[in-house]
Amino acid sequence: MVGVDGTGTKSSFLKARNLDKIYYRGEEEIHCLSGLNLDVEKGEFIAFMGPSGSGKTTLLNLLGGLDKPTRGTIFANGIEITSLSENMLAKWRSSNVGFVFQMYNLLPVLTAYQNVEIPLLLTSLSKKEREEHVLLAMELAKIVDRRNHYPSQLSGGQQQRVSIARAIVSSPLFLFCDEPTGDLDRKSGDEIMDLLRSLSKQLDITVLMVTHDPHAAEKSDTVLHLEKGILIEGKPLR
Numbered sequence: 629m630v631g632v633d634g635t636g637t638k639s640s641f642l643k644a645r646n647l648d649k650i651y652y653r654g655e656e657e658i659h660c661l662s663g664l665n666l667d668v669e670k671g672e673f674i675a676f677m678g679p680s681g682s683g684k685t686t687l688l689n690l691l692g693g694l695d696k697p698t699r700g701t702i703f704a705n706g707i708e709i710t711s712l713s714e715n716m717l718a719k720w721r722s723s724n725v726g727f728v729f730q731m732y733n734l735l736p737v738l739t740a741y742q743n744v745e746i747p748l749l750l751t752s753l754s755k756k757e758r759e760e761h762v763l764l765a766m767e768l769a770k771i772v773d774r775r776n777h778y779p780s781q782l783s784g785g786q787q788q789r790v791s792i793a794r795a796i797v798s799s800p801l802f803l804f805c806d807e808p809t810g811d812l813d814r815k816s817g818d819e820i821m822d823l824l825r826s827l828s829k830q831l832d833i834t835v836l837m838v839t840h841d842p843h844a845a846e847k848s849d850t851v852l853h854l855e856k857g858i859l860i861e862g863k864p865l866r
Contacts, residue, residue, distance in 0.1 A: 640668060640669060641668060641669050641670040641705060641834060642667070642702075642834060643667050643703040644665060644666040644667075644690075644700065644701070644702045645700055645701050646663055646665065646700040647661050647664040647665075647690060647697045647699070647702070648663060648664075648698045648699040648700055649683070649686055649690065649695075649697050649857075650698040660686045660857050661686060661697070661857040662857045662858055663700075663858075664687065664700070664857070664858070664859050666691075666852075666859060668834060669834075670801075670832065670834055671828065671829070671832045671834055672834055672835070672849050672850070673825060673828045673835040673837070673848045674835070674852060675837045675838075675844070675847075675850070676688070676836070676838045676851075676852050676854060677838075677845055677853050677854070678853050678854035679855075682855055682856060682857065683857040684854050685806055688804050688806055688838050691704075691802075691804065691836060692721070692725050692727065692802070692804040692836075693709050693712075693717050693721045693725060696710060704720075704724065704802070705724070722750075722798070723798065723800075724800055724801045725800050725801075726796050726797075726800040726803045726804070726833075727805075728791055728792055728795050728804070728806070728824075729806050729807075729808075730806060730808065731811060732787045732788055732790070732811075733791065734787055734791060734794075736778065736779050736780060738778070739775065739777060740766070740778075740782065740793075741762055741766070743790055743791075744766055744775075744790060744794045744797050745762050745797070747797055747798050748761060748797060748798065761798075761799075762775075762793075762797060765793040765794070765796050768793070768831075769789045769790070769792045769823065769827075771786060771790055771793060774786055783816070784811055784812050784816060785815075785816030785819060788809075788812065788816075788820050789820070789823065792820070792823065792824070792827070796827060796833070800833065801834060802834050802835075803824070803827070803835045803836075804836050804837075805824065805837040805838070806837075807838060807840065808820055808821075808837065808839075809821060809839070809844050810839075810840070810841070817841070817843075817844060821844050821847040822847065824837070
């Protein structure tokens with residue numbers, strides 16, 4: 629990683645400059661992020677840590693195009709996503725980003741296969757092409773043998789594998805993970821972290837993860853800490 633101060637000389641794959649995010653409670657300004665700079669290279673696995681309310685999830689939402697900063701710019705693979713319209717930003721997310729959440733967000737009335745297929749239903753892919761993509765993603769997530777099971781028939785770790793398969797089925801450049809092991813026991817959590825790290829290296833996906841768990845953060849390349857909306861550079865772990 630180039631750094632968090634914006635002084636790197638290389639062209640970063642994901643670059644944030646002078647990010648501010650302000651929320652308003654009546655006339656009160658709540659500064660969630662303040663002047664944040666970040667450079668991430670392609671294929672890196674970054675973990676963000678910090679106390680509750682430090683701005684971790686807000687930062688992840690900004691970098692993933694789910695929200696826009698009050699001030700500042702974000703460039704992803706050369707595209708300034710902060711200047712895109714809402715429609716263009718939605719198209720950018722569908723083509724470039726996969727999301728993994730703590731609570732899986734699977735539809736209970738659909739099988740594992742059908743849940744993974746959801747991002748492809750609005751594409752021009754044929755049914756056969758969709759099937760190829762879905763089965764490949766489920767094989768990579770090591771959950772293809774449960775493709776006909778419903779979420780209620782799966783363990784927490786298995787459900788998270790389905791959500792990871794759904795996140796990678798469109799071959800995204802970025803994977804944004806918000807507490808991906810927060811609802812899992814240690815063994816399942818370790819397996820999910822090993823899977824995320826393997827996918828990062830195998831598919832050259834850039835992974836950015838928010839976690840409270842130092843054990844999970846150790847699986848990343850670098851841990852960065854947020855304190856009251858300010859990013860503090862950590863040390864590379866590998």
